[in-house]
Amino acid sequence: MHLQTEATDRATVAAPTGGRVPAEWRPIERVDGTHLSYEDFLARYMHPCRPVVISNVAPQWAAMRSWTPAHFKQRFGSKPVAIGYGRDMPFDQFIDEVVASTPEAPGPYMYRSFLHEVLPELLPDVIPQNKFCFPRRYASPLMPEKWRRPDGYLKLLVGGVGSKFPVMHFDGENAHAAITQIYGDKEFVMFAPEDGQYLYPKKFFPNHSMVDDPTLMDLDRYPLLAKATQYRTVLKPGDMIFVPAQWWHAARALSTSISVCTNMLDASNWDGFIADVAQAEREKMPAFRLQLLTGYLRVLGKALTAVESFQARSPKLARTLVLPRVITPASADVAPEPSRRQLNIRIPTA
Ligand SMILES: O=C(O)CCC(=O)C(=O)O
Structure with missing residues (x-):
């Protein structure tokens, strides 16, 4: 499904950089969450699998006021946290590297810490729950245990300027995802499922792309990328992006960035x-x-x-x-x- 956006396609005009070409992109639809009912969200976005950025989704969260790099450092000290697969670090050292991150020398990006598992004391800061993150079929006691995820199963995503989620991908288990931005700004890039053919999926991980940077395209290595329609947005605190099942996505911190992510299943997926x-x-x-x-x-x-x-x-x-x-x-x-x-x-x- 390609999204019909107004005639607002934006071409980046900067000159090619180091053999790479800045990609053209279209904006992702935005709506104000204070005027979007849950029923409308289901009917307009979740059921038809249409991406959207919803602003003001969590004004009630204490996290919106208290979660900062300094707060995490002070609250967790040297507690070890999982950054990526098989990579743990003391939290305070991680935060120091996040704050020192630059586009030229990006620091680490945390993407493997589930609040429920390792930082449950943070969960009361993200309650009452974001109403656009339902239904929670994963939390059903009728879900076979291997796929069951308790309520509050939220992943913490933290990174400094220039750091990014390690791979452009779509989520496993055909899940929808909702990523809520809490602190700082994050660039988010998406491609529709049918454009997967232009994204160089990896042989053994067909939901992972080989393309390292979809914004500055290396067309010598990935010429087909030029055929894909790119959607892009910048997430700001209080924004949630709905990523429908099978939509490819990549994320990069534009400033020190903190967000949480969850997955949803319903009749549509x-x-x-x-x-x-x-x-x-x-x-x-x-x-x-x-x-x-x-x-x-x-x-x-x-x-x-x-x-x-x-x-x-x-x-x-x-x-x-x-x-x-x-x-x-x-x-x-x-x-x-x-x-x-x-x-x-x-x-x-x-
Ligand atoms: O860092 C991000 O916002 C992307 C997160 C994501 O895609 C994931 O956790 O699967």
């Missing part, structure tokens, strides 16, 4: 989720078990869709009934805020 799970498990389990698993997931999808539409149609009644809210926290309207006890559950590592 459930079939793809099952297909992805089946693909991933094919080598790992006997065929009959895989059939049982996918059969269960198909039935579960239908049940969750029915419960979610009940909650949407009768929120008042749904609020009084505990079971539907537990089976699938479908919207912020009916989801109970996670209790402190829930927030401190440690999740099993896969």
Whole structure:
């Protein structure tokens, strides 16, 4: 799906740099979250898998006022945190490197720390939950354990000027993603699923692109990139970007940047989720078990869709009934805020 934007395509006019060419891009649609109902969000963006940036999504979060590099340094001192795969660092040292980061010598970018797992004390700072991050099928107790993620399963993303998420990719398990900017500015680049053919997917990680920088294109190495339609935006504090399933995306900090990220599943991406799970498990389990698993997931999808539409149609009644809210926290309207006890559950590592 290519987005119809007004005639506002912007071509960057700077001269080619070191053999690289600045990419042309289109803006991603923006709406003000204070005037967007949850129902409209589902109908206009989530169900049709259309990206959007929503501003003012979390004015109520203490994180919007307190999360700064200095705050993290003072609060966590030398506590070790996961930055990337197999890379831990003392938090204070990490923050020093983030603050010293420059476009010419980018520092580390944190992308493997799940609040629930390692920094649960931060979770009360991001409550009440962002209403555009529902439904939470991943949190359903009916989700097979391997794919279940408790409520409050948010990833912390922190980086200094010029640092970036390590790879342009789309999320696994056919999940939608929501990334909420808390501090600083971050450039976000996206491509529609059908442009994946121009993005040089890696052989063994077909949801990862070989392209290192989609904004300054190396057309000698990646000539097809010129055919892809690039969408771009700058996330500012309070903005959330909705990244639909299979949309390619890359992110780079324009100033010291702090955000949180979560994934969503609903009827719009459930079939793809099952297909992805089946693909991933094919080598790992006997065929009959895989059939049982996918059969269960198909039935579960239908049940969750029915419960979610009940909650949407009768929120008042749904609020009084505990079971539907537990089976699938479908919207912020009916989801109970996670209790402190829930927030401190440690999740099993896969
Ligand atoms: O750093 C970012 O904002 C991108 C995060 C992301 O794409 C991911 O966690 O999968």
